[in-house]
Amino acid sequence: MPKDGGIGSPTLRREDIRFLTGNGKYTDDINIHGQAYAYFVRSDVAHGTINSIDASAAEGMPGVAKVFTAKDFEGVGGVPCGWQVTDRFGEAMQEPKHPVLAEGKVRHVGDPIAVVVADTLEQARDAAEALDIDITELEPVLNMKDALKDGATKVHDDLTSNLCYDWGFVEENREAVDEAIKGAHHVTTLELTNNRLVANPMEPRVAVGDYDSSNDEHTLYTTSQNPHVIRLLMGAFVLGIPEHKLRVVAPDVGGGFGAKIYHYAEEAFCTFAAKALKRPVKWTSSRSEAFMSDAHGRDHVTKIELAMDKDGKFLALRTDTHANMGAYLSTFAPSIPTWLHGTLMAGNYTTPLIYVNVKAVFTNTVPVDAYRGAGRPEATFQLERVVDKAAREMGIDPVELRRRNFITEFPYATPVAVEYDTGDYHATMDKLLELSDHAGFDARAAESKKNGKLRGFGIAHYIEACGIAPSNLVGQLGARAGLYESATVRVNATGSISVMTGSHSHGQGHETSFAQVVSEMIGIDASQIDIVHGDTAKSPMGMGTYGSRSLAVGGSAMVRATEKIINKAKKIAAHLLEAAEGDIELKDGAFTVAGTDKSVAWGDVTLAAYVPHNYPLEDIEPGLEETAFYDPANFTYPSGAYGCEVEVDPETGKVTVLGFTAADDFGNIVNPMIVEGQVHGGLAQGIGQAMIENCAYDDQGQLLSGSYMDYAMPRADDLPMFTVDHSSVTPCTHNPLGVKGCGEAGAIGSPPALVNAVIDALQRGGHDVTHIDMPLSSDRVWAAMNS
């Protein structure tokens, strides 16, 4: 049993108290005296030329401070992209400018054209209606394959085509893969779409810009997963503000799921306008605005081919993917279909030859970027769907086919450039079959049949690369920044501790779990430890929270900083105890001389550090504060087996999820309660994607699913109770905590499991249906059954 409050204990979350009493401080709760309100006027056409903007009537309306257009941003940089992809011919990707406000052309519904700033939001909206904007509509570019045809309308006139890049991975394997597929005993082919999604954190984005002219200091309060990254991108690339004059604060943030990683135009705007107007400027997104201005997720169209020998041994895998970038490159967009997708195509299997081709395409739609899982769900979905289809075609049980091809020896170098350090895929599969009562499924299916329903069971096994960091690796892969994490541990004189981390918590409970780690290491009560995050003025440089990296990278930095603290404290203790430093042991918050009962309490040591009357000043500086930057050697590789049991109503096509079991290997666990919560949330998003969520445009590029009236969010009655397990543990070999990350797993493993389950149900019901594109909404399932 873990000790109460230490690593492994399901400690209740300390942040809950403020959230449960209405005392959370979210960005929209921040109001600065004298603030003005910004209202963004956005394009309602997908593609068009801006002929003129007449703001004269609007400028004169009550309360209006100023109407901003692209003209006001001459000399200001575009919103930058943080990742460069080199195509398969060695050329750099095409990278269009992404202006803060549209320059000359609008390129998606929602593209900001002008901003009205006024004393109240309603005044700004009134004036916005008085703007006279003349736009000539152009043919929109929507279908990715059409967009690449010769003579297609271009989204960006200054680029040579709508192709961002044509990426091959691993290019050297291309011919060998083609040969292997040609000569194989059997090839299973599947064409599928990974549907476009909207992340929809429940808190819409907000930005409040403030400017202090007395010392030329800017402050931006924003709903961000990584305030330091925003400071870097906005300060250095957009507005030209040196970092020491720019503070970015991300206070309580109401969920992110990827959509709050990126630097957005609205953040740059509010920061810029606050200085221009010499008053604070606030922008709060409405939900309908969020649908057309938050980066979207997924949107891949793929053809995948899996070649096997007669025993079902995987010989080669080839994929051809079109990935939608939208109208501009969002911060990490180019990396999603490439390095976060292509590198995962081996999955859990020993397939020796893999070739991944990805064509990233510009279209007149909202930019697409990482959404929970980012690239890895797309990889897992294709692979686990094609494996399932292959099992049916080969007449091999889907569990058995997977087992025949599992990687069993570690470390394992895949043919797609990554090395899995640990894992035990049979163990998670065993756990899944046990917990989901797989053996009893046939009896349950028979029972459903009696009631006129079709029951199905679907399995998926996933692998993901988490702990997004290794700077030398991601640098080779095109990242324009290092992705280490930092932590400062500041021990106060009386022994309490503030840990400043560059990770950000927006639901993940870092304030609790990070404190558990430090508490365990030092042996003092967790209530003595505060975790401080989300403010560039308080924490050292940080890279933020995404890619399930917080504990594996940010937590490791904190461990390293705490180790430095302990080392120094031991020196002080050795002095106080008049013992050799090597003899000092730290246990339960006290320093003891090994083999004696001589001891000094943590608080006495920390006091000595700050009240150095009896202190080896010649050997050590006073004070007890240490910073560490941690850059891991590799990604971490969580994996797991997921099982979904569904019932299909053959009369209506309605799918009901009866049960969902997740058996994960996350390595070591710091707080199992939080880990389970992360999996639950991921499952809901994955099930949502597979069953009801869909971001849809019409043939004019109008956003049809632009509110909760048409974008189906999973509700409580759409979901069952989940069964989750994380008892299969193969600790990560290269970080001090042995942790792997758990934030995205649920969203990665669940879509293929659900689709496999529905296909299973339909086939058991005698329907010759081999694939349905997500979401498996009632009408689509019914249509598939009746086609």
Next chain:
Amino acid sequence: MTNVTMTVNGKSVSGNVEGRTLLSSFLRDDLRLTGTHVGCDTSQCGACVVHVDGLSVKACTMLAAEADGAEVKTIEGMANADGSLSVIQQAFQDHHGLQCGFCTPGMVMTAAALLKENPKPSETEVRDYLEGNICRCTGYHNIVKAIMAASGQDVSAIAAE
């Protein structure tokens, strides 16, 4: 501008509002009770649920003027008199029924309304009652569990843990 007077969390308050002022704006902007959140504009997400005269309503879809003379309760008024968490709030913490916390005020207010109507709801009844409250973080598992626990039911048999 109209003058409105109402009792909010037991205290009488009044203010001048425009016709169009929503109850959610009055609470957040005038009274600085920012625990009531606004997460959508189509009355679907439920982050803004408060109680008006004992009934749950979406504060973003009710005019402040319509609440004139009413008894309003918000998340800020849900803790016990001594400041400790109420049974429902405590159950949310105990069962990890919240993550980012943004939907949480609405969830707690809806849960309170449910338990008043139906002191021992089944899992299905809880899920049905939460139809107008969207959570993007928890997958609802632990919210449902928390509400059932708050009703005094034994939730130890519910999967996971």
Next chain:
Amino acid sequence: MHNFEFVKPGTVADAVAALKGDEAQALGGGQTLLPTMKQRLAAPETLVALSGVDEMKGICKDDEGRLCIGGGTTHAAVAADGSYPALSAMASHIGDPAVRNRGTIGGSLANNDPAACYPSAVLASGATVTTNTREIAADDYFQGMFSTALEEGEIITEVKFPIPEKANYQKFVQPASRFALVGVFVAKFADGVRVAITGASEEGVFRWTEAEEALSANFSPAALDSLSVSGEGMISDLHGTGAYRAHLIKVMTGRAVSAAA
């Protein structure tokens, strides 16, 4: 939203008078109107709240045994009533609990959203819509998507429902909005069966007369076997084609008949 003058009369007469002004609009529970106004898709100059009109609230039975529901009665109150079980069951699944505490029967009927639940109950029950000036039979009241027989400024004060021998409402929900993708209300009276469909047609709520004839002769799901509904004129959107909606009409009608009590 645009600003407006807010008035809250205490009587039907005062409300009618207040609605005489230019661009005046009645406000029931506001569960549709307020979100619309927030989007600036409507901008009345005067909003006449009906919530203060007590004479429009409440539920009782008249001499003919009809259930009389005041136009300002909330969905929650109808759900709790129970004297017309199928109607209460239907009301208990409109929107969500918070919406049901504000939304009113009069507001829903005046709006006549093509996917709203209430119109199907009113039409299938052969209810009478009473306004400040007249009584309108259900068959005359609904005039296509969002269109009704109401004149400008006319207020629904009461709806009178004959209580059928058996009735049931089946709603197949649109997964996002939770409105009816297809909703079917079946009501069996001594002199025949009425079937009203919501959610499906571009014309709004309608009676499925073939099913009514078949079910009047034989009130069982089997009576529908030989019938089919055409997808022509049915709503086709992200959530279902016209053909799918047409198919659901038959399935849901059968289920409503099976469940009718």
Next chain:
Amino acid sequence: MELSDSRTIDAPREMVWQALLDKDVLKNAVPGCQEMSGSPEEGFEAVVVQKVGPVKATFKGAVTLEDMNEPESLTISGSGKGGAAGFAKGGAKVRLEDDNGQTVLHYDVEAKVGGKLAQLGSRIIDGFAKKMADQFFTNFQEALEGPAEQEPDAEVADGAETGEKKKGWFRRMVSS
């Protein structure tokens, strides 16, 4: 939304053609049209108020007549900006066939909306557009023939105006 239909109008083809170019006929035919100015050659400017359920939007825009092939075919297109609501645009390809002194009017209508109307109202756009198209050609027909017998047009708001223009006002006007 796309819709193809035809209707037989009890008037000679030349008169129907003339009516299609007439500003007042167009004004009366376009549902909710409040103002119409301009000419067939230069194009028309129009103000149209549309109400769908709780939504009420005023569209300001242009109506143009193109591809004119007298007296056989033309394209009527219109587009309007509805402020916060977004925009609407539509067109009808009209073909006139002579049928023993009557005229068969064939039309292929296309309608599109953008902005909030599309974002929030996708489920009702098609149905509404069809209704508008139908109403346009019904109003047009009535301008030539007088109102259909069965039911009075509930949508015509101004009583006085309709009184004057009863019984195929355009036909009477051009024949007098």
